[in-house]
Amino acid sequence: MAGAQASELAITVARGGGLGAIPCALLSPDDVREHVQHVRAATKHLSAPINLNFFCHTLPPANPEADKQWQDVQIRITKIKELKPEVVSFYFELPPTHMLNSLVDFPQQIGTMSPVPQIVDAVKLPVMAAGGIGDARGVLAASALGAAAVQMGTVFLLADETKTSALHRKRLKEAASGGDAAETAITNVFSGRPARGFVTRVMHELGPMSVAAGAPLGALKKAAVAKGIQLVHLCGRMVP
Numbered sequence: 001m002a003g004a005q006a007s008e009l010a011i012t013v014a015r016g017g018g019l020g021a022i023p024c025a026l027l028s029p030d031d032v033r034e035h036v037q038h039v040r041a042a043t044k045h046l047s048a049p050i051n052l053n054f055f056c057h058t059l060p061p062a063n064p065e066a067d068k069q070w071q072d073v074q075i076r077i078t079k080i081k082e083l084k085p086e087v088v089s090f091y092f093e094l095p096p097t098h099m100l101n102s103l104v105d106f107p108q109q110i111g112t113m114s115p116v117p118q119i120v121d122a123v124k125l126p127v128m129a130a131g132g133i134g135d136a137r138g139v140l141a142a143s144a145l146g147a148a149a150v151q152m153g154t155v156f157l158l159a160d161e162t163k164t165s166a167l168h169r170k171r172l173k174e175a176a177s178g179g180d181a182a183e184t185a186i187t188n189v190f191s192g193r194p195a196r197g198f199v200t201r202v203m204h205e206l207g208p209m210s211v212a213a214g215a216p217l218g219a220l221k222k223a224a225v226a227k228g229i230q231l232v233h234l235c236g237r238m239v240p
Contacts (some may be wrong), residue, residue, distance in 0.1 A: 004153075004168075007035040008044075008161035013041070014048035019087060019149065025055035036083045042095045049086030051151075055191070056090035088153065089128070120146030132236060154236035165225055168233050171198055175235070184235055198233040 010020030021044075022035050032052065039050055047196060073146060079087055116129045126148035142150045157164050158172055175182035175198070183199045187208035191234035197203070 004157055004162045004164045007038040008157055009159055010035075010039050011042045012159070012161050014043045014046060014050075019049055019051050020060055021051035021053050021087075021089070021151070023053050025053075032079055033083060036085065050079060050084070051087035051089060052085040053089045056095050089111065116142055116145040116147050134236075157235065166224060167228065172232050172235065190234065196236050199236050200233065202230075 004023070007022060009023050012020075014020040015097060020039060022039065024032050027035065036050060036052070063172070080114075081090060116127060120127050127146065128149045128151050129145070129147035130140035130151040130153075133139060133150045133152055139150050158169060164172070183222045184196050186194050186196050187200050187203050188194050189210050190205040191201060194209070199208075
């Protein structure tokens with residue numbers, strides 16, 4: 001999950017036999033290279049594959065300058081070809097066809113969301129199920145429906161290897177106990193595209209869904225965290 005982890009969790013997952021993923025949405029190309037090299041070095045005795053995960057979505061033209069950092073898909077595609085991860089996945093949407101075609105030398109595994117059976121029946125590629133999966137039951141269910149693998153995020157947010165903020169961790173622990181703290185909703189005010197997160201004041205006042213949702217609230221989020229204010233806490237249903 002973007003902002004919550006980098007290479008340490010990917011290394012731990014790989015050592016446990018899973019597919020370690022690096023969320024690249026908030027990383028510069030140089031940062032991506034550094035994390036990939038770190039994972040490769042730490043898992044070279046395992047020959048472990050790496051998954052690079054990217055945001056890929058069309059943003060409304062609210063503020064071209066503010067949105068520019070989120071629209072450098074071509075730069076990131078070039079970086080993928082250099083680093084040669086075993087798996088590449090995209091969140092929200094897919095890049096243009098010509099960009100995907102430039103990656104034909106890579107394994108054709110594209111992460112997707114449920115419903116799994118319809119997708120499995122419609123495509124010849126391995127299907128990776130994602131969303132709402134966080135325990136053995138979910139993994140078995142996805143497998144029974146035809147998925148070749150699953151991708152999980154929320155369940156790892158309290159892991160020692162993640163970079164989850166203290167505020168985010170506090171909310172996750174409160175949510176695990178049940179009650180109002182566990183309330184989540186789908187919102188587009190954080191990034192311009194729908195994603196699930198804990199219900200906070202910003203959701204009440206700006207959303208949860210807003211046609212004006214444009215540039216991500218990065219600067220506002222940073223200022224809020226510094227003041228101990230819960231502004232943006234992305235979280236799926238599978239609270240750890």
